[in-house]
Amino acid sequence: MQAVENKIYQDKIVIRLIQFSVIWAVIAISVGVYIAAELVWPTIDFGQFWLSYGRLRPVHTNGVIFGFGVSALMATGFYSVQRTSHVTLFAPRLAWFVCYAWQLIVLLGALSLLAGWNTTKEYAELEWPFDIAIAIVWICFGVVFFGTIAKRKIKPIYISNWFYGALIIVIAMLHVVNSLALPVSIDKSYSAYAGAQDAVVQWWYGHNAVGFLLTGGFLGMVYYFLPKIAGRAIWSYRLSVVAFWAFVYAYIWAGPHHLHYNAIPEWVQSLGVVMSVILLAPSWATLVNGVMTVSTAWEKLRTDPALKFIVLSLAFYGLATFEGPMMAIRSVNVVSHFTDWTIGHVHSGALGWNAMITYGTFYFLVPRLAGRELHSTRLANLHFWLAFAGTMLYIIAMWAAGVSQGLLWLSIDSIGELSFDFKDIMASMTPYYLLRLIAGLVFLLGTVLMAYNLFMTLKGQRAVKVTPPAVDPAYGVNA
Amino acid sequence: MNGLTFHRKIEENTGLLIFGILFVSAIGGLVQLLPVLTQESLETASANTRPYTAVELTGRDIYMRENCVVCHSQQIRPLIAEVERYGPYSRAGEFVYDRPFMWGSKRTGPDLHRIGGKYSDDWHRLHLLDPRAVVPNSIMPAYPWLAERDAIETGNITNKLTVLRRLGHPYTDEQIANAEADLEGLTEMDALIVYLQMLGTGFSEEDAGMQGGAH
Numbered sequence: 001m002q003a004v005e006n007k008i009y010q011d012k013i014v015i016r017l018i019q020f021s022v023i024w025a026v027i028a029i030s031v032g033v034y035i036a037a038e039l040v041w042p043t044i045d046f047g048q049f050w051l052s053y054g055r056l057r058p059v060h061t062n063g064v065i066f067g068f069g070v071s072a073l074m075a076t077g078f079y080s081v082q083r084t085s086h087v088t089l090f091a092p093r094l095a096w097f098v099c100y101a102w103q104l105i106v107l108l109g110a111l112s113l114l115a116g117w118n119t120t121k122e123y124a125e126l127e128w129p130f131d132i133a134i135a136i137v138w139i140c141f142g143v144v145f146f147g148t149i150a151k152r153k154i155k156p157i158y159i160s161n162w163f164y165g166a167l168i169i170v171i172a173m174l175h176v177v178n179s180l181a182l183p184v185s186i187d188k189s190y191s192a193y194a195g196a197q198d199a200v201v202q203w204w205y206g207h208n209a210v211g212f213l214l215t216g217g218f219l220g221m222v223y224y225f226l227p228k229i230a231g232r233a234i235w236s237y238r239l240s241v242v243a244f245w246a247f248v249y250a251y252i253w254a255g256p257h258h259l260h261y262n263a264i265p266e267w268v269q270s271l272g273v274v275m276s277v278i279l280l281a282p283s284w285a286t287l288v289n290g291v292m293t294v295s296t297a298w299e300k301l302r303t304d305p306a307l308k309f310i311v312l313s314l315a316f317y318g319l320a321t322f323e324g325p326m327m328a329i330r331s332v333n334v335v336s337h338f339t340d341w342t343i344g345h346v347h348s349g350a351l352g353w354n355a356m357i358t359y360g361t362f363y364f365l366v367p368r369l370a371g372r373e374l375h376s377t378r379l380a381n382l383h384f385w386l387a388f389a390g391t392m393l394y395i396i397a398m399w400a401a402g403v404s405q406g407l408l409w410l411s412i413d414s415i416g417e418l419s420f421d422f423k424d425i426m427a428s429m430t431p432y433y434l435l436r437l438i439a440g441l442v443f444l445l446g447t448v449l450m451a452y453n454l455f456m457t458l459k460g461q462r463a464v465k466v467t468p469p470a471v472d473p474a475y476g477v478n479a
Numbered sequence: 480m481n482g483l484t485f486h487r488k489i490e491e492n493t494g495l496l497i498f499g500i501l502f503v504s505a506i507g508g509l510v511q512l513l514p515v516l517t518q519e520s521l522e523t524a525s526a527n528t529r530p531y532t533a534v535e536l537t538g539r540d541i542y543m544r545e546n547c548v549v550c551h552s553q554q555i556r557p558l559i560a561e562v563e564r565y566g567p568y569s570r571a572g573e574f575v576y577d578r579p580f581m582w583g584s585k586r587t588g589p590d591l592h593r594i595g596g597k598y599s600d601d602w603h604r605l606h607l608l609d610p611r612a613v614v615p616n617s618i619m620p621a622y623p624w625l626a627e628r629d630a631i632e633t634g635n636i637t638n639k640l641t642v643l644r645r646l647g648h649p650y651t652d653e654q655i656a657n658a659e660a661d662l663e664g665l666t667e668m669d670a671l672i673v674y675l676q677m678l679g680t681g682f683s684e685e686d687a688g689m690q691g692g693a694h
Binding site: 038039040042043045047049052053054055057058116117118119120121122125146149150155156157162165166169170173177182183184185187188190191192193194195196197198199200201202204212238241245248249250251252253255256258259260261262263264265268271275334337338339340342343405409410411412416417418422423424426427 | 482483486487490491493496497499500501503504505506507508510511512514515516518521522540543544545546547548549550552554556557558559560561563564569570571573574575576577578579580581582583584585586587588589590610611614616617618619620621622623624634635638639642643645646
């Protein structure tokens, strides 16, 4: 009996991580909607420090990236690494530790942010006790993941695992280097780097947290689930090899484009521009690979909500990875920097790409894990249109707001005087902020529908027991 | 051996794959970070830049706690419009005592790098308690709790200065010994205003000449 148990894929942990991911999505997006409302009605914090915009904003970003995003990556990573290795998870108890310890970090981390523990380094706001805990749990995540690969029965390591692997390794490197600090007390530390040097280190981290977590990690999801859902093998293996290494090499250089015209050496900025533009090539190589993989399965788009989400996510991936390099060019950046355009860009990635690829994957996975059909395909289709509309409305509002801010701030009249007062430009943003709030609400509504739909699909079901199939001798480890 | 045959070695060996990713991803960071982290001019203070006093540092820590940086940058770009609006553009030497840097990535409100001395203390007090009392269309939150908390409770100021000295900030024994006394009787709002009033005052004409002006 024990022997049989050991051969069943560890899927309960996948279900649990999906549940956590969906819960974080609902919470973190709700916080986002609330702070969007605060920018329209600034008094709705009711004078409470824990409802104040500055404290809630990192709760929103950390909740989305580390709660929703990382839980989804752990879930899909654990699911796919078992399937692509034909073995069950290495050290399953350690995997469960990773699952719960991570949720605890995100939860307590969010509370600590409300309490005002904040390093103010973007996407690395959590204070040093959390940084240490994150490092430990992350290494355990790596042990489970690479341990599973090490005991695989299939000789080649499948493409998706390269991306999940890069996520684990590079994020560990970035996190450790950027978080170096001397503690003062449990809730306070001072960065090991100061001023301009700190800025360069922070954006090396910040940009690549986006690169290797929100781009690379989720590309792992694409490489496993897109071919699965479309029922086609990945279009070009050769292209995926080239795109992967070019991506790992090029992304890391692009950070300084967050610091254009700031007080850092000019060569660092210029290098950041060049590498950001080059980055378009590996980004779009993966896009081409994805689209070509689906290209003979378009008819499935009519019936399968999961595939709809994933194909749309690829479109937004293409958009965001084009917009990014453009915004990295100094003459564009001079307008876009410090404006809501940046916020729009981030959300075309986070809503259009990360959330949609994840939602599509969950719609595909949960019925399989539960062993029955999705509770409601109609609701899932409705969710698709809400997510699409919400994302479009959001980025259009922020484009309009951002481009006007950027141009109006820089506008000078014929005698060289500033054309507009900052306060007037700020006040003119209200319609856009209201539109953004509505967009967020629409997107949130869709996410809540999904949470209900997935809950009803899973309700009362146990994880289907799946065992690894026989290994094709041509690909076996002893071949 | 063509490229794909070579790649087969990597994709069939877990250790090689891990090493490969680590190596390839580290290159860009090493090339950018090492020269920057060893560039002395980035660590050299401008003529008028000095470490934060106990009160200023406490104010800055409150600024961090309330996360003012998500809406206010502290970085004036060398552009005519920005220099007209905010003052002399920001120099690296002005930030050498900033741990962490707080240049920001978003201006929902205006840049604050040269806010020091532009408004009176009373204006700041009114503005922090009720932004719309002085700026009718402002969307900034109010910070009433700052007026009710003692600055001394913000954190252990003696430890803070000691830690910063270990990181190379030239505090004297006397400054550290007097730190707590300096905060005596001040509210958090007082400390924050002291910080705001010194922001951007580390600039000196000498630096401007040295760097050859705006370009």
